[in-house]
Amino acid sequence: MKKPTGSTEAMRIEDLDDAGLVEHARQRDSAAFWLIIKRHNQRLHRVARAVLNDDTEAEDVLQETYIHAFTHLAEFRAEARLSTWLTRIALNEALGRRRKRRPTVDVKAIEGMVAPFSADKPDPEEAAALAEIRSLLERAVGGLPEPFRIVFVMRDVEEMSIEETAFLLALRPQTVSTRLYRARRLSLGS
Template sequence: MTKPIAPTEAVRVEDLDDAALVDRAQQRDGAAFWLIIKRHNQRLYRIARAVLDDDAEAQDVLQETYIHAFMHLSEFRAEAQLSTWLTRITLNEALGRRRQRRPTVDVKAIKAMPAPFSAYNADPEEASALAEIRRLLERAVSDLPEHFRIVFVMRDVEEMSTEETALLLGLRPQTVKTRLHRARRLLRETLRDKLATVFTDTFPFAGAPCDRLMQSVLDRLGISLLQLQAY
């Protein structure tokens, strides 16, 4: 049991571990609810999306996950990791929704996941290139067979251990390793094929960089653009 916080102690809620946050959430502390969501949102979203391959449904799963979790906080055992407990709830909700889908429904809307480059302010051209790379990766991951996609997201995107992934999915660790290996191989093949079509455009020198070089050369030669119009 977490030691009660004395009124005179200046403890920021952001500094509390998950067990302490659960204790506070059980006392209806709004800040604790908010921080639990903030800490685990990205992992749970990515895992739900790996199962359902749909942004809107993944967001619905997250809402249901948090509602269920917050209504059953008394069932959480502090010796377990909160992330593992929440992930199991997310998987159960997502898998349940997938089983309820009609066979004729084809949900393949590919939208951007949170960008891994969000902390870096690239210039417009570089930002556009990074966005295109992200779209290629997302499409390639989304096109993986579902059982490979889920393992890949859990292991390589969320960096969960083989053991935790196996436990949550009810698989043997060796099966997780095999599926991850095959997922990586499929991704390499897919990306190689997609990128082969754009190799001819690699290292382009056009647009603003080209214009700047041209202007610099003309300035050094003492030639203005007006003079060029005579040719």
């Protein structure tokens, strides 16, 4: 998939909501595919990384998620938001990969959670400060037990609602709230 070049069609399509993008993608509009990826990539990467605790595997999950989503786009009925549907696909893929892991697999050192489509390039001082903050956050989040880590990322990093998080993880909303509370306490060292 190529990124659209500054055509008027690309400018017009950027104003579409997700439902409009889905319609264009169903018609094989490559600009619509690109924008769907651009809009949802960071969230999906963070969710996959929260499950797998590995950037490389999270990137593989993203590829599989988009392949699955785009080949099954006709099945998307808009009963849920596109972001919820994509997150569910990514979560299923990540959980499936985690189940298949051999117990001897080492977890890679955290290198940062920068989405491949990030357009913002801060100045060097700001970039260094952000990298340090990101590293501290990732170490704290990466050290959480997996059930707490996933809830923490979905709620506090991706700002999903309790209901959406509960739906995606097949949990009761009260369980999401409890896990989030415990994750926050654990990450603060309390």
